Every structure is written in C-alpha cells, then in structure tokens.
Amino acid sequence: MTVSNQTLETGAEKYYQTQLQAGAFTIQRCGDCDKSIFYPRMVCPHCGSDDLQWYTPSGKGTVYSVTVVRNKPENGGDHNVALIDLEEGPRMMSRVQDIAPGEVRIGQSVVACIQRTGDEALLVFVPAGDKA
C-alpha cells in the first residue's frame, strides 16, 4: 500500500487542527524560500521544498474580500465569509465575528482568535481594536 499525497496533506491539516484545539494558531514557513504558507501542506507551493516549519504568526490580518452568507436564524443566522491576508503573507478563508456580518469592510484590520464550539476549534477573526 502506498501513502498517497492526500494522506500526507491530511497529516499536516491534522497537526494544524491539533494545535488549534490546544489554543495555538500555527502556520508553516518554508525553510528554503522563506515564504509563509497556509493552508497546511507537506510541500511548499512556491518552490516545492518539503522543509516546512510550523510557527505562530502575529495573528494580524487585513480583509481582502468579504461575502455575507444569508442563513435562517435556526441555522446560525447571517454570517460572512472573508478572505484575510495575514501580515505574514498567506491568504486564508475565515469569517469576521463580533461585528454585523454586512459591516465588515475590505481593507479592515482584523486579528485572529480561536472560537470553540463544543469539541471544535475554529480560527476566526475579530476587528482589530484602535486601542490596545
């Protein structure tokens, strides 16, 4: 039986989820081209290197785009799906919370936080405060 690439990808994703469950947001950085990487994977999408290291990014990001998803209240109500550019470079899909779904603006500064729902840990973003 051969180990498929997909199994390896799942391994990286699993590690990411385990870290998230433990309260840590981690992404990868390539040891060869020094680019930060998200979504978790085994091989650098930029240069093909497998020398990837995990680290904790700043958590700061900027909203690149946002879409409001309409939902019935019993299904959790409206929420948004946003593409966030992390300060370190990678673009990730998430949502912005603690703000009305339609009020998220492109270019808005946000910070990552981990939201727990039961056993699930999910990375979301909240607006970055003007004051510390």
Ligand SMILES: [Zn+2]
């Ligand atoms: Zn690379």
